[in-house]
Amino acid sequence: MTPSDSNIPGVPSDKPPRDTPTDSGESSEAASTPAGLSRRGLLGLLGIGASAGFIGGAATVAAVARGEAVAPTNGDQFPFYGTTQAGVTTPAQDRLFFATFDVTASATRDDLIELLQDWSYAASRLTQGLDVSERGAVGGSPLLPPDDTGDALGLPASGLTITFGVGPSLFQDANGNDRFGIADRKPAALADLPAFAFDLLSPSMTGGDLCIQACADDPQVAVHAVRNLSRIAFGRAQIRWSQLGFGRTSSTSSAQQTPRNLFGFKDGTANVMSEEKDALAKHIYVDSTSDQGWMNGGTYLVARKILMTIESWDRARLEEQENIIGRDKGEGAPLSGGSEFTEPNFEAVHSAGGPAIPVDSHVRLAHPKLNDGIRLLRRGYNYVDGNNDLGQLNAGLFFISFQNDPEHFVRIQKNLKMDTLNEYIRHVGSAVFAIPPGTSPGGYVGEGLFA
Amino acid sequence: MTPSDSNIPGVPSDKPPRDTPTDSGESSEAASTPAGLSRRGLLGLLGIGASAGFIGGAATVAAVARGEAVAPTNGDQFPFYGTTQAGVTTPAQDRLFFATFDVTASATRDDLIELLQDWSYAASRLTQGLDVSERGAVGGSPLLPPDDTGDALGLPASGLTITFGVGPSLFQDANGNDRFGIADRKPAALADLPAFAFDLLSPSMTGGDLCIQACADDPQVAVHAVRNLSRIAFGRAQIRWSQLGFGRTSSTSSAQQTPRNLFGFKDGTANVMSEEKDALAKHIYVDSTSDQGWMNGGTYLVARKILMTIESWDRARLEEQENIIGRDKGEGAPLSGGSEFTEPNFEAVHSAGGPAIPVDSHVRLAHPKLNDGIRLLRRGYNYVDGNNDLGQLNAGLFFISFQNDPEHFVRIQKNLKMDTLNEYIRHVGSAVFAIPPGTSPGGYVGEGLFA
Numbered sequence: 001m002t003p004s005d006s007n008i009p010g011v012p013s014d015k016p017p018r019d020t021p022t023d024s025g026e027s028s029e030a031a032s033t034p035a036g037l038s039r040r041g042l043l044g045l046l047g048i049g050a051s052a053g054f055i056g057g058a059a060t061v062a063a064v065a066r067g068e069a070v071a072p073t074n075g076d077q078f079p080f081y082g083t084t085q086a087g088v089t090t091p092a093q094d095r096l097f098f099a100t101f102d103v104t105a106s107a108t109r110d111d112l113i114e115l116l117q118d119w120s121y122a123a124s125r126l127t128q129g130l131d132v133s134e135r136g137a138v139g140g141s142p143l144l145p146p147d148d149t150g151d152a153l154g155l156p157a158s159g160l161t162i163t164f165g166v167g168p169s170l171f172q173d174a175n176g177n178d179r180f181g182i183a184d185r186k187p188a189a190l191a192d193l194p195a196f197a198f199d200l201l202s203p204s205m206t207g208g209d210l211c212i213q214a215c216a217d218d219p220q221v222a223v224h225a226v227r228n229l230s231r232i233a234f235g236r237a238q239i240r241w242s243q244l245g246f247g248r249t250s251s252t253s254s255a256q257q258t259p260r261n262l263f264g265f266k267d268g269t270a271n272v273m274s275e276e277k278d279a280l281a282k283h284i285y286v287d288s289t290s291d292q293g294w295m296n297g298g299t300y301l302v303a304r305k306i307l308m309t310i311e312s313w314d315r316a317r318l319e320e321q322e323n324i325i326g327r328d329k330g331e332g333a334p335l336s337g338g339s340e341f342t343e344p345n346f347e348a349v350h351s352a353g354g355p356a357i358p359v360d361s362h363v364r365l366a367h368p369k370l371n372d373g374i375r376l377l378r379r380g381y382n383y384v385d386g387n388n389d390l391g392q393l394n395a396g397l398f399f400i401s402f403q404n405d406p407e408h409f410v411r412i413q414k415n416l417k418m419d420t421l422n423e424y425i426r427h428v429g430s431a432v433f434a435i436p437p438g439t440s441p442g443g444y445v446g447e448g449l450f451a
Numbered sequence: 452m453t454p455s456d457s458n459i460p461g462v463p464s465d466k467p468p469r470d471t472p473t474d475s476g477e478s479s480e481a482a483s484t485p486a487g488l489s490r491r492g493l494l495g496l497l498g499i500g501a502s503a504g505f506i507g508g509a510a511t512v513a514a515v516a517r518g519e520a521v522a523p524t525n526g527d528q529f530p531f532y533g534t535t536q537a538g539v540t541t542p543a544q545d546r547l548f549f550a551t552f553d554v555t556a557s558a559t560r561d562d563l564i565e566l567l568q569d570w571s572y573a574a575s576r577l578t579q580g581l582d583v584s585e586r587g588a589v590g591g592s593p594l595l596p597p598d599d600t601g602d603a604l605g606l607p608a609s610g611l612t613i614t615f616g617v618g619p620s621l622f623q624d625a626n627g628n629d630r631f632g633i634a635d636r637k638p639a640a641l642a643d644l645p646a647f648a649f650d651l652l653s654p655s656m657t658g659g660d661l662c663i664q665a666c667a668d669d670p671q672v673a674v675h676a677v678r679n680l681s682r683i684a685f686g687r688a689q690i691r692w693s694q695l696g697f698g699r700t701s702s703t704s705s706a707q708q709t710p711r712n713l714f715g716f717k718d719g720t721a722n723v724m725s726e727e728k729d730a731l732a733k734h735i736y737v738d739s740t741s742d743q744g745w746m747n748g749g750t751y752l753v754a755r756k757i758l759m760t761i762e763s764w765d766r767a768r769l770e771e772q773e774n775i776i777g778r779d780k781g782e783g784a785p786l787s788g789g790s791e792f793t794e795p796n797f798e799a800v801h802s803a804g805g806p807a808i809p810v811d812s813h814v815r816l817a818h819p820k821l822n823d824g825i826r827l828l829r830r831g832y833n834y835v836d837g838n839n840d841l842g843q844l845n846a847g848l849f850f851i852s853f854q855n856d857p858e859h860f861v862r863i864q865k866n867l868k869m870d871t872l873n874e875y876i877r878h879v880g881s882a883v884f885a886i887p888p889g890t891s892p893g894g895y896v897g898e899g900l901f902a
Contacts, residue, residue, distance in 0.1 A: 047766030095697075097835075101842075137715055138781040142770035149765050150715025150780055151833075154708065204840075219670075219697040220711075223835055227844065231765055238842030244835055246546075246670040246695065257605065260671075264588055264601025314600055314682055315498030319593035329601055330589040382602075384548075384674055384695055385836060391552075391689030393678065 037133055037232065040111065041118035044234035045133065045147045076159035076217065080124040082438040083297050084285065085445060087163030088377065088402050089274035091253040093215040096245030096381040096398065097222040098303065099230070100208025100431055101237040103170065109180045112170075113450055115236045119164060119212075119229055120444035129157035132228040149231070151224050158218035162225055164445045165211040165301050165433030168192050185449050187292040189300065189405045190434045197417045198427065205305050205429030208240045213301070213400070215379075219244065241429070243305065245381025245398045252379060258332060258340065262308050262382050262395055263424070265325050266332035269340055270367070272377040283375045286404045294448025297437030299402045302409045305383075305429030308396035313424045324420045326361030334363060362421045366412055374408045376401040396425070406432050488584055488683065491562065492569035495685035496584065496598045527610035527668065531575040533889040534748050535736065536896060538614030539828065539853050540725035542704040544666040547696030547832040547849065548673040549754065550681070551659025551882055552688040554621065560631045564901055566687045570615060570663075570680055571895035580608035583679040600682070603675035609667045613676055615896045616662040616752050616884030619643050636900050638743040640751065640856045641885045648868045649878065656756050656880030659691045664752070664851065666830075670695065692880070694756065696832025696849045703830060709783060709791065713759050713833050713846055714875070716776050717783030720791055721818070723828040734826045737855045745899025748888030750853045753860045756834075756880030759847040764875045775871045777814030785814060811871045817863055825859045827852040847876070857883050 037045070078086045103112060122132045131137055137150035171186035173179055192207075212229055216222040223244070230239055249261045250268035254275050261267040272279045281287065286295045313321070322328050326335055326344065334344035336356045344363055348356040357364050368375050379402065384395040401409055416422070436446045488496070529537045554563060573583045582588055588601035622637035624630055643658075663680055667673040674695070681690055700712045701719035705726050712718040723730045732738065737746045764772070773779050777786055777795065785795035787807045795814055799807040808815050819826050830853065835846040852860055867873070887897050 045765075047762070099838075138769065138779075140769065142773070143768055145766050146715070146769045146772070146780070148715075149713075149761070151711050151713050153711060153715065153781070220833065223697070223833075223844075223846075227761070230842070230844075231762075239838045239844070240842070242835075242838045242844070244695075244697065244837075246674070246697070260602050260604060262600075262602050264597070264599075264604065310600070310678070311498070311682075314496075315596050317594055318589065318591065318597045321597070322593070328589075329597070330604070382671065382674075384693075386695075387550075387690045387693050391681070391691070393681075393690070393693070395674075 037118050037121060038114045040114055040236065041122075041232045042133070042147070044118075044232045044236070045228075046145050047231070047234060077128060077157040078159060078161050080120075080127045080162065081440050084299075085163050085435055085438045086127070087161035087213055087215055088284070088299060088379075088435070089252055089280065090159075090161050090215070091256055091274065092248045092250055092379055093159045093161070093222075094217045094248055095215070095219040095222055096248075096400075097214045097219065097226045097242065098245065098398065098400070099212050099214075099226050099242035100167070100240045100433075101210040101212070101230075101233060102240045103179075103209045103237045104235065107236045109182075109450070111236050112180050115233055116164070116446045117444040118232050120439060122229060122232055123162040123164075123225075123445075124441075126225045126228070127157060127160050127162060129155070129160075132232070149224065149228055151227075152221050155218060155221055155224075158216040158221040160214065160216040160221050160225060162229070163213040163215075163301075163435060165213070165435045166446060166449070167208050167210065167431065167433050169207060170209040182449050185292060185294060187286075187290060187295050187434060189290075189407065190432070191406070193302070193406065193430055193432055194410060196413050196427065198422050198425075199430075200426045200428055201430050202428050205241045205243075207431050208433075210237060211301065211303070211431065211433045219246070243383060243398050243429075245383050247382040249380040249382055249397060250378045252377065261380075261397055262310055263313055263321070263325070265321075265327060265329055266340065267380070267397075268378045269327075269332055270375075272375050279375060280377075283408070284377050284402050284404055294436065294451065295434060299404055299435045300406045301433045301435050302399075302401045302403070302406055303429070303431045303433075304399040304427050306397045306399050307394065307426040307428050309392070309424050309426070310395055311392045316424075323358050324361060324424075326357045326363030335361075358420075360418050360420045362416070362419050365415050365419050371408075371412050371415055374403075374411055376403045376409060376412070402435070488569050488572060489565045491565055491687065492573075492683045493584070493598070495569075495683045495687070496679075497596050498682070498685055528579060528608040529610060529612050531571075531578045531613065531889075532891050535750075536614050536886055536889045537578070538612035538664055538666055539735070539750060539830070539886070540703055540731065541610075541612050541666070542707055542725065543699045543701055543830055544610045544612070544673075545668045545699055546666065546670040546673055547699075547851075548665045548670065548677045548693065549696065549849065549851070550663050550665075550677050550693035551618070551691045551884075552661040552663070552681075552684060553691045554630075554660045554688045555686065558687045560633075560901075562687050563631050566684055567615070567897045568895040569683050571890060573680060573683055574613040574615075574676075574896075575892075577676045577679070578608060578611050578613060580606070580611075583683070600675065600679055602678075603672050606669060606672055606675075609669035609672040611665065611667040611672050611676060613680070614664040614666075614752075614886060616664070616886045617897060617900070618659050618661065618882065618884050620658060621660040633900050636743060636745060638741060638746050638885060640741075640858065641883070642857070644753070644857065644881055644883055645861060647864050647878065649873050649876075650881075651877045651879055652881050653879050656692045656694075658882050659884075661688060662752065662754070662882065662884045670697070694834060694849050694880075696834050698833040700831040700833055700848060701829045703828065712831075712848055713761055714764055714772070714776070716772075716778060716780055717791065718831070718848075719829045720778075720783055721826075723826050730826060731828075734859070735828050735853050735855055745887065745902065746885060750855055750886045751857045752884045752886050753850075753852050753854070753857055754880070754882045754884075755850040755878050757848045757850050758845065758877040758879050760843070760875050760877070761846055762843045767875075774809050775812060775875075777808045777812030786812075809871075811869050813867070813870050813872045816866050816870050822859075822863050822866055825854075825862055827854045827860060827863070853886070 131148035133147040135147040137148035214222040214225040332340040336345035336348035582599035584598040588599040665673040665676040783791040787796035787799035
C-alpha cells in the first residue's frame, strides 16, 4: 500500500480487519453478556465526565479478541459467571494486582449500580482474553480514544480472575450517611477491623468503598484489567490504593506446590483447598443463615499489607527462624516431626526439654486447634516496592484471606499477639470487603444489594 | 520420628539430606568457580561487620541445589561465564529486578575487589538455580544465620541472568576523590548523562557506584538474586535505588514476539537483535579501539525510569496516539504502510497532505536515519508502583539500553526533544554504567579495572 490509499489519517484502508473474532467462545459470550457498557462507562473510557454532550455511535464492529497471530501459551480461562465469584478457590495464579476504590462524592445510587454493571460486563470479557469492550483497542473510530488501552493485545487470558468486593464505607460513609440507600443491607459481619497490637497502618494503604482483586499468571494482564476497570469508573470511582504482588505465597488447590514467602519458608501449607468442599462450606462461604440474604454464596476478604524486615530476619539463626515459624525451613515439616503435610503435634516434647513446637511459634498460635477450629483460605502474594534510605527492601507479604466472617481473621490475629514473628513484621495496610456471590449472564456482581 | 530423636533443636536428625546435588552441572561447576565467598562475604551473609571476631567453619556440606522434588518448568539456564556478560543479548526474560549500589564510606580498594569477586562467585551459582553459597539456605549450622535466604528454594534457574556494572562515581566520588585508585582506568565515554529537556529526575532514583541487572522469567528468582547479592555486600555496599519491572517491552531475539508497552503499542520493533552479529559489533560492544583495554568486550548501560501519564494518554484519540508513535496500534506497522517489520518510509506522503509519518513522531525522531545511523539495544520493562493521590497509576517504562558509547543514547535523546510523546512522559530516574566484559571461572567481573 501507499499512504495515499487511506483517506483517514492513521487508518490505512487496505489492511485486513484487525478485529477478527477468534474461536475463544466470543460468539456465545456475546449473546450471553449484558448488551454492553453503559453510556457512563463508555464516557469513562473516553475520559469524559457525565455532563459531556456527545458520545460516539454504539459499537458496530465485531468483538475484538486479543488473539492476533500469537498462539496462547498461558491461556487458562476461568469463567467469570457462576454461583460464587472466581478468584477465591481458583488455583492461585502467580501474580496479583489489587486495588481499592472510593466512590466519588457526586455519584448517586444509580451511578453506583451502573458502575457495577459496567464492571461485570467488562470483567466477563477480560477474563476471556478479550478487550474491555467490543470496540476494543483498535476497533473504534480513529477520532475517538480507544476503548481498550491495548497493553494486553496479543496476550491470552492468562488465567485472569477478577473479584469484586464492597467495603463497610459503602454502606455508611465517614459522616454516617447512607449515600446509596443500602445501609439496611449491611451485613453485621462487615465492620472495620479493630486495631491490633503492633499495627502501624498507613491511611494511604487502608480501607476503600470497593475493591478489585485481579489475579493472573501474567502481571501485564492483571494490571491491564484493573487499569481498564479504573478507566470505566472515571467520574464515578477512583483508585484509593493499589498493590502489585509478584509471587503467590499460598496454594488454593492440593495440585499446586506450596510456594515460599520472603522469609524463605513454605507458606499456607494448612490452607483450605478448593477440593475441601465441606471446609469451604463451613469456613469460607456465607450460607442462607446470614443476616443478609444477598450474601448467600459470598465471602469476606481481609487484606493486610505486611512489611517484613527481611534484612533483620536474614540475620537470625536458622534455629531461631525455625522456632519462630514452628516448621523446618527446608521441607516445611512441623518441628514435631514428619513431612510438610504432617499435622503438627503440639504435645510433642523436645529432647532438650520443653515443647518441640515452641508455645510462641507462628504455626502454633495460628493453628485451628488454638482458634476454636477456625480456618481461613489464604491467597497472599509477595511484594517489593523498591527500598528505603538504608538500602533495605520495602518488601513483604500482601496477605489476603477469605472467610465467612471477618471475625475469624480477627480471632486469629489477636491470638498472634504473642507470636515471636511480630519482631520481624509490621502491618502497614489493611482493608475488609464483603465479596458478593457470583452472577449470571445479564446480571452483575452486587445486584443483591439493590434488589 | 519423634522430636526426641533430634538433639539439635529444629534440625531433626533422621531426615534425608536436604542438600542433594542435582544433575544441573553442579559437580563441574564446583570445580571451576572460585573456592567460595570471601570471609567478608560470608560475614555479610551473617549480617556481621568486618570487625566481628568469629566466623563459622568453612562450608563442609555438599553444594545445595534448589531442586528439591520440584520438576523445573521454567528451567532455562544461561551461563554466567563468557567473553561478554549475559543479560545483554540474552533473549529478554519476562521480569526484571534492577538495583544500584553505593560503596560504603569505609570500604577500601581491597574491599571493593573482594566484593566483586564474591558477587561473581555467587552469580555463577545463582544463575544455575543454586543457592548463593555451598551451605545455602538450610545446609549450615542451625546456630548461624543461613547463607541463602531460601525464598527461591524449589525454583529452577528461570533463565536468570545477572549483569554487573560500574558507574562514573566509582572512579571519582562527589568530592573528586579517587577512592579506589582506578581514576586512570575511567573510560572517556563513562560520564554522567547531561540534563535533557523535560527531565524531572528524582535524586532517589538517580546514579549509583555499581549496578546489578537481574532478569528472569520468575520475579521471585530475580528478587532473590539481588537480595542475596545485597546481603553479601553488607558493610561494603548498600542499595541506593531499585526497581521491579513486571513485563518486558523489548525483544532481543528475532525469535521473540514483540511485546507492548503501557501505551499499548509494540515497542522495540527495530531493536538490535542477538542474531545481528555485525550490528552488535558495530553498535553495542566496545572493541579494542577503546581508550581502556579492560572494556574490550564490554558495553554501556543507560537506565531511565520514565513515568507515563497513562490516564492522559488513554484519553488521546487513536489517530493522535498513532501519529505520536508513528505506527499503527494494532499491528505496529509504520504509518507509511506495510506490516510491523516494514522499514518506515519517511518520504511517504499522506493522502491528506504532509508526511505519512509525522515529522514530530517518535519513530521518526528515534530512527537511525535521523541519528547518524546509531542503533541501541533496548531491554526495557513495564513497571507499576501503586498510584498517586489522584488515583492515577505510578506506572511507566523502566528503559534500559545498551550501546558501545553512552553518547549514542544522548544523541538520540536530544533528538527526541521535539517528540510529541514528551507530553505524556516524564523522565524521573537516570543512571549510566560501564558493563565490563565477561569473565571466566576463577575470575570476576571487573577484574580488568584492577589488573
